[in-house]
Amino acid sequence: MSSRLMQMWKDKMLYIMLVPAFAYFFIFHIWPILGMKLAFYEYRIIGDNVFVGMKYFTALFNTPVFTNVLMNTLIVSAMKIVIIFPLPVIFALLLNEFRNGSFRKSIQVISYLPHFLSWVVIAGIWFEFMSPSKGIVNGIIQLFGFPAHDFLTDKSSIRWILVLSEAWRSIGWDSIIFLAAIIGISPSLYEAAYVDGANRWHIVTKIVIPHLYIPMVTIFILNIGFLMNAGLDQILNFTNDAVNSKIDIIDTYVYRVGLLNFEYSFATAASLFKSVIGVILVLSTHFISKKLTSKGAW
Structure with missing residues (x-):
């Protein structure tokens, strides 16, 4: 095990304390980025979403x-x-x-x-x-x-x-x-x-x-x-x-x-x-x- 990994293992409690913060940013800031593709689709509650390209951006402007x-x-x-x-x-x-x-x-x-x-x-x-x-x-x-x-x-x-x-x-x-x-x-x-x-x-x-x-x-x-x-x-x-x-x-x-x-x-x-x-x-x-x-x- 390298010296850096050994140091990280010694400080493992500090890294564990960072887990809630990383979880928060992942759930509320990173994961929602994947949902941005919805801007290019027509959302449907039942069935697959249909790709519509720039339709909603054109309507927006x-x-x-x-x-x-x-x-x-x-x-x-x-x-x-x-x-x-x-x-x-x-x-x-x-x-x-x-x-x-x-x-x-x-x-x-x-x-x-x-x-x-x-x-x-x-x-x-x-x-x-x-x-x-x-x-x-x-x-x-x-x-x-x-x-x-x-x-x-x-x-x-x-x-x-x-x-x-x-x-x-x-x-x-x-x-x-x-x-x-x-x-x-x-x-x-x-x-x-x-x-x-x-x-x-x-x-x-x-x-x-x-x-x-x-x-x-x-x-x-x-x-x-x-x-x-x-x-x-x-x-x-x-x-x-x-x-x-x-x-x-x-x-x-x-x-x-x-x-x-x-x-x-x-x-x-x-x-x-x-x-x-x-x-x-x-x-x-x-x-x-x-x-x-x-x-x-x-």
Whole structure:
């Protein structure tokens, strides 16, 4: 038995602990890929499925609703990427400036908590928060003499509600990787900078931020890859008839067509289109970043 196999045998309990994670990804992420072939077949409950080629893709692109759904997906995702992406970096930089360790840990714990809440709970919190009759936001608005406003049924504000609630949920958790990169910076770099007369601004701009460059590039590329995922769980909990036309995305469209209307092949075609675009975006962004900066996702 080779030395590598012997080491793996010694660490067998660690590998056994990985089995549930591998099983999860295989069952819910790898095995379903085989089902994507349904996009090229006419699904039949009884009898064999019939191969129809690009029929459902042609029908998908000729459906007026899909154009609106695609635009909503791109707009909501782009808003989230542009607005939310720099916030965890800024938050990690601010946490690093706290000298009181216990206070910093308290802030970290508080900021992490929303990540572990389901969107059902988060939506309930925001409904109370934004309520036109008893919400804090409208209470503040009325203090300044303005009338209460129902933001959750307003088409002009619902996308901003999605962005703000996503930021509230993810800013603390997403800052972990950047805070870990900051903590991993060698203390000797700080000492050399102080000897040269650098102040805190110089430390942050010349030492800390350059060390965040690689994780920032990696996460940005992955975010671009998820451009077609605007947040199914979030939108299912925030949507209503008044604003659905503004936040109806590909995932909710697939859910509605596939699970509610039982058009499985058509829904699979829409989902496959979204997945292919996501792969193309990840690969394109990676190679462009490699070409321009010599750094990519891998």
